[in-house]
Amino acid sequence: MRKKSAREIEVASPTGFCFGVKRAIESLEKSIDECSARWEGHRNVYSIGMPIHNPQEVERLTRKGLVVVDRIEDVPPGASVFIRAHGVSPAVKDALVKRCGSGVTDATCPFVKNAQEKAALLSGEGYPVLVLGDPGHPEVQAIVGCAGGEVFVASSLGEVEKLCKKDRLGVISQTTQKSEVLGAAAKILAPRVRELRIFNTICGATTQRQEAVRKITDHVDGLLVVGGKNSANTAKLVEIARSRECDVLWIEQAEDLDCRWFREKKKIGIAAGASTPDWIINELINAIETSQVSRGMEDYDGRNEK
Ligand code: SF4
Numbered sequence: 353m354r355k356k357s358a359r360e361i362e363v364a365s366p367t368g369f370c371f372g373v374k375r376a377i378e379s380l381e382k383s384i385d386e387c388s389a390r391w392e393g394h395r396n397v398y399s400i401g402m403p404i405h406n407p408q409e410v411e412r413l414t415r416k417g418l419v420v421v422d423r424i425e426d427v428p429p430g431a432s433v434f435i436r437a438h439g440v441s442p443a444v445k446d447a448l449v450k451r452c453g454s455g456v457t458d459a460t461c462p463f464v465k466n467a468q469e470k471a472a473l474l475s476g477e478g479y480p481v482l483v484l485g486d487p488g489h490p491e492v493q494a495i496v497g498c499a500g501g502e503v504f505v506a507s508s509l510g511e512v513e514k515l516c517k518k519d520r521l522g523v524i525s526q527t528t529q530k531s532e533v534l535g536a537a538a539k540i541l542a543p544r545v546r547e548l549r550i551f552n553t554i555c556g557a558t559t560q561r562q563e564a565v566r567k568i569t570d571h572v573d574g575l576l577v578v579g580g581k582n583s584a585n586t587a588k589l590v591e592i593a594r595s596r597e598c599d600v601l602w603i604e605q606a607e608d609l610d611c612r613w614f615r616e617k618k619k620i621g622i623a624a625g626a627s628t629p630d631w632i633i634n635e636l637i638n639a640i641e642t643s644q645v646s647r648g649m650e651d652y653d654g655r656n657e658k
Pocket residue numbers: 370371372373437438461462463464527555556557558585626
């Protein structure tokens with residue numbers, strides 16, 4: 353716990369980069385460094401889609417040599433290409449290997465890989481597959497691509513309720529899903545499906561960060577959640593904190609701080625999504641403790657006391 357002036361800051365534990373993202377970013381940086389060394393800085397590493405849901409980290413990597421593209425056709429044949437922690441469907445991976453050969457670095461998180469394998473296994477054994485998650489999320493799209501047969505995605509319990517009765521059904525979840533949602537979906541489905549097979553593919557890193565937010569909201573006056581606005585796991589942390597009636601400010605970096613939010617708050621919690629790098633968390637703490645932001649808060653408190 354850090355103490356400074358009249359305010360206390362407590363950082364949730366664990367928080368920030370998870371194992372899979374850390375592993376992927378290290379692998380990407382290694383790939384960029386090897387490329388630069390081999391081609392004297394004239395070659396880039398391509399990623400289809402953002403390698404991480406954090407705009408500031410993507411900007412840092414872009415300065416080093418990362419190029420983010422939208423489509424496979426935008427990757428020059430023979431180039432170095434990076435598969436992010438969210439993974440890709442087998443069809444996309446095959447197309448990349450065909451285009452770039454040994455230039456493909458696959459940094460799919462092992463937990464995502466596990467969900468992909470379970471989808472393929474269930475499909476292979478003839479179960480229709482239900483994926484509990486966001487159909488627009490690349491991780492879910494990759495999982496869907498691994499299920500060869502009938503596959504549905506439900507983004508809410510309401511959508512699970514709408515599923516008609518089935519003889520058999522296999523269920524897996526997006527790795528960032530809330531455990532309560534998986535449990536509630538199992539309760540809804542159990543009376544309606546004769547043979548129900550559920551794999552809990554929620555990642556431990558996600559549940560630990562969610563639990564850390566539940567704990568910290570019990571004893572802080574407000575919670576700063578740091579992470580990309582495009583990060584699903586950060587959004588879940590915000591949702592959990594708000595459901596516990598905690599005053600939450602969701603920011604991407606220290607620059608987004610609003611001094612007014614700190615009014616009448618003596619103890620502030622900080623939590624970060626699994627895609628938020630340590631350097632952003634440290635800059636935020638530093639800004640609160642030592643910089644202009646801190647002075648701005650004191651000025652604001654001073655005005656309020658008058
Ligand atoms: S949140 Fe879990 S599944 Fe997702 S990248 Fe991190 S460790 Fe892997």
